[in-house]
Amino acid sequence: MLVSAIIPTYNRARTIGSTLESVLSQTWKELEVIVVDDGSTDDTAAVVAGYGDRVRLIRQRNQGPSVARNTGIKASKGEIVSFLDSDDSWLPEKTARQVNLMQRTAGFGVECCVCNARMVYATQTINSFDVADLRPESPEGVWTNPAQVLMDRFLFFNQVVAVRRELLERTGYFREDLRIMEDYDMAMRLSLSGPWGYIAEPLVIWQGGAENSLSQGVSQVDACLQTFQILNDLKSSSQWGPLLPKHLLHRRMRVLKHRGVAFQLSGQSRPLNRWLGKLLMIYLQMYEKIYWRLPTTPRMSVRPA
Structure with missing residues (x-):
C-alpha cells in the first residue's frame, strides 16, 4: 500500500x-x-x-x-x-x-x-x-x-x-x-x-517557535474569529450541518464570540475598554474551568483495535 x-x-x-x-x-x-x-x-x-x-x-x-x-x-x-x-x-x-x-x-x-x-x-x-x-x-x-x-x-x-x-x-x-x-x-x-x-x-x-512558518503571525483574535467562521460555515453547509452536535456547536460558538470580544477590548487604548476585556476574560476562564469538570463534557471515547 x-x-x-x-x-x-x-x-x-x-x-x-x-x-x-x-x-x-x-x-x-x-x-x-x-x-x-x-x-x-x-x-x-x-x-x-x-x-x-x-x-x-x-x-x-x-x-x-x-x-x-x-x-x-x-x-x-x-x-x-x-x-x-x-x-x-x-x-x-x-x-x-x-x-x-x-x-x-x-x-x-x-x-x-x-x-x-x-x-x-x-x-x-x-x-x-x-x-x-x-x-x-x-x-x-x-x-x-x-x-x-x-x-x-x-x-x-x-x-x-x-x-x-x-x-x-x-x-x-x-x-x-x-x-x-x-x-x-x-x-x-x-x-x-x-x-x-x-x-x-x-x-x-x-x-515550536520556528521562523518562516507558512501561517506565522496569527493573533488570538484572528484565531477566535476564524474558528467561529469555520464552525458557522459548517453549520450552514447542507453536507455537514446536519451532522454537527448542535448543543456543543452553539456553546462553542458562543464562547468563541465572547472570547474574541474580550481580546479586542483588551487591545484597545481606552482604560475602561481594557478593564472590561480583562473582566470578560476572567469570567470566560472561570466558566471553562467549571465546564471541564462537568460529567456531561465530551471525553474521548475509545474501543480496542
Missing part, C-alpha cells in the same frame, strides 16, 4: 534536510515523498533537489499552506496521504504503525488515524494529546467520537494525521481561502465522517 508524504515548505533550507531524513528513514518503504516549495527565496529547492529521485519537488509561487498541501495531494498517488511541515520530523515507526492500525480497524469504518506528538519549546516539552486533554484508556485503538471532542478543543493535526485518499475526495481538500486554522477545518470535516484510529505514543517531533 503506497503512502504519500506531503511536505509544504517556505524558506526552510536549514531544516528541510533533517525533515526529509526522518521521512526517508520510515520503516514503511512503500512511500512517495513530495515537497511543495511555496515560493521560497533561499536555497530550499537546492537542498531538496540534492535528494534526487527519492523526493519529488514541486515549485510554485507563494500561496499559503492550504494551496501548497492541495498541490501535493493532487500530485500524489498514494492510497493513504500524510503531511509533515518542513522543520518537524517523524519517528521511524510512524507510518507503519498508522497503516497497520488503519488496516486492522477498517471493519469499524476507520479511514483516518492520528498519533500523539512531542511538542518541543525552548523552555519545555509537552505532548499534544495532553494539550488537547485526550486521555485514552488504551495505547491505541478506535476513537469513536472525534467530532464531539474536537468541537470543544484543538488537536495538533497536520503532522500526525494519516488519511485514506477516498475520504479526502469525499470531504474535500484544504480550504484555500483560509490562511490560518485550515487544519482545524479539515479535522472537523474528517471527524464528522466517522471514527478515527489513534496512537497515544508520540511518533512526531514538532519544533
Whole structure:
C-alpha cells in the first residue's frame, strides 16, 4: 500500500534536510515523498533537489499552506496521504504503525488515524494529546467520537494525521481561502465522517517557535474569529450541518464570540475598554474551568483495535 508524504515548505533550507531524513528513514518503504516549495527565496529547492529521485519537488509561487498541501495531494498517488511541515520530523515507526492500525480497524469504518506528538519549546516539552486533554484508556485503538471532542478543543493535526485518499475526495481538500486554522477545518470535516484510529505514543517531533512558518503571525483574535467562521460555515453547509452536535456547536460558538470580544477590548487604548476585556476574560476562564469538570463534557471515547 503506497503512502504519500506531503511536505509544504517556505524558506526552510536549514531544516528541510533533517525533515526529509526522518521521512526517508520510515520503516514503511512503500512511500512517495513530495515537497511543495511555496515560493521560497533561499536555497530550499537546492537542498531538496540534492535528494534526487527519492523526493519529488514541486515549485510554485507563494500561496499559503492550504494551496501548497492541495498541490501535493493532487500530485500524489498514494492510497493513504500524510503531511509533515518542513522543520518537524517523524519517528521511524510512524507510518507503519498508522497503516497497520488503519488496516486492522477498517471493519469499524476507520479511514483516518492520528498519533500523539512531542511538542518541543525552548523552555519545555509537552505532548499534544495532553494539550488537547485526550486521555485514552488504551495505547491505541478506535476513537469513536472525534467530532464531539474536537468541537470543544484543538488537536495538533497536520503532522500526525494519516488519511485514506477516498475520504479526502469525499470531504474535500484544504480550504484555500483560509490562511490560518485550515487544519482545524479539515479535522472537523474528517471527524464528522466517522471514527478515527489513534496512537497515544508520540511518533512526531514538532519544533515550536520556528521562523518562516507558512501561517506565522496569527493573533488570538484572528484565531477566535476564524474558528467561529469555520464552525458557522459548517453549520450552514447542507453536507455537514446536519451532522454537527448542535448543543456543543452553539456553546462553542458562543464562547468563541465572547472570547474574541474580550481580546479586542483588551487591545484597545481606552482604560475602561481594557478593564472590561480583562473582566470578560476572567469570567470566560472561570466558566471553562467549571465546564471541564462537568460529567456531561465530551471525553474521548475509545474501543480496542
